[in-house]
Amino acid sequence: MRYQIAHTTEYQYHQTVSLCHNIAMLIPRNTDLQECRKTIVKINPQPDVMNEYEDFFGNKVLYFAVQQEHSSLKVTVLSQVEKFKQRNLKMELYNNIPWENVSAMLQEPGLGNFEARQFIPATSITNFTKEIHEYAQQSFTPGRSLFDAAWDLVQRMYRDFEFKTGFTTVATPLTEVMEQRKGVCQDFAHLAIACIRSMGLPARYVSGYIETIAPAGKEKLVGVDASHAWFSVYIPQSGWIDFDPTNNLITSDQHITIGWGRDYADLPPLKGVILSTGSHKLDVSVDVRRLD
Secondary structure, eight states: OEEEEEEEEEEEEEEEESEEEEEEOOSOOOBTTEEEEEEEEEEESOOSEEEEEEOTTSOEEEEEEEOSOEEEEEEEEEEEEEEOOOOOOOHHHHHTSBHHHHHHHTTSSOHHHHHHHTTSSOOSSSOOOHHHHHHHHTTSOTTOBHHHHHHHHHHHHHHHOEEOTTSOOTTOOHHHHHHHTEEOHHHHHHHHHHHHHHTTOOEEEEEEEEOOOOOTTSOOOTTBBOEEEEEEEEETTTEEEEEETTTTEEOOTTEEEEEEESSGGGSOSEEEEEEOSSOEEEEEEEEEEEOO
16 A cells, blocks of 8 residues: 655744754655655755655654745655565464563574663663553463563553643653643653553554544545554564554554654654744644555
8 A cells, every 4th residue: 555644843032033953754754564665755944954864763853954934834745656565464372472481582693682771771761650550460471472472462552542732741740740640642642652661571552644534435544643652562472563652553554653762852843942932823734645
């Protein structure tokens, strides 16, 4: 399947901005399940400096600077991504690896194990509490496979937490999400990661998009989609398995990956520094469409 993604971010400044430096992480990376065939980046006003590179995790990063006075900034990234057929989940292999054995297996030689270990320590965003650890323990029972434990955690979160836009921000701590049992996809991904790391296991944050389907008989509106987030668990000898707690899913062909890191701070869609004394208004529009 082929998808076209249009992601537009527009800032309207109340005071003129004389200089801005920005980093955009909106170009989908290539994985074993997808290939970014084409990307067009449109920035208005035209940047004076622009450079593309890969970060520590292999994500695609676009740096640009506007060194002229401007009252607005519009960044549109158009990408075409081809999704490959999902590999068959070898359930019998996953089920044979109890989660308690994974920590020891990660110490064995191998590039995959080495890379996975960096996703075990907690970060400021995924720092876990006693309550979070106890919530995780209800899924990570003795002798249970890591795959089954992670999948059970996802299903419990889907039942226990309410998706509520506007209730949280990127600065809302997980303690509040746990207490109120509300949040959005970023919150649920961070909470699941905190639960898994509280058990001494690796989990990483994944940023991307998910295709939404219009109701039967109605045409899908342009720009109604949004950035999405989920998490991955590393299973030795099998690799990374992606779970979507917001939608109670193991990720499918409808999930399009931008990149991954330890948490949201490693791959925000767009961040920057401006030289100005005023505030600004932000508008974001995302459209994900199947081309086939």
